[in-house]
Amino acid sequence: MTDEFDSVSLAALNVADAEALDALPFGVIGFAGDGRVTRYNAYESKCAGLRAANVLGRHLFDEVRHV
Incomplete structure (x- = not known):
């Protein structure tokens, strides 16, 4: 997977494993x-x-809080 934002497809993001996602800038x-x-x-x-x-696993807008 390329690491440029505008060239990464949603399909590629959907199938990427956690390690590949963590490598993105x-x-x-x-x-x-x-x-x-x-x-x-x-x-x-x-x-x-x-x-x-x-x-x-949490609802971002209802449950996630910065603490």
Whole structure:
């Protein structure tokens, strides 16, 4: 997978494993249909200041808090 934001397809992101997502130089957050976070990479974690363990499986807008 290329690491340039505008050349990465959603299909590639959907099938990428956690290691590939963590290698990207931009943040990735994936959501399920119910709004719960299913994908969250290291770049996003660093920029947001939120550990993946506190974000994955939670509804980003209702449950996730920066503490």
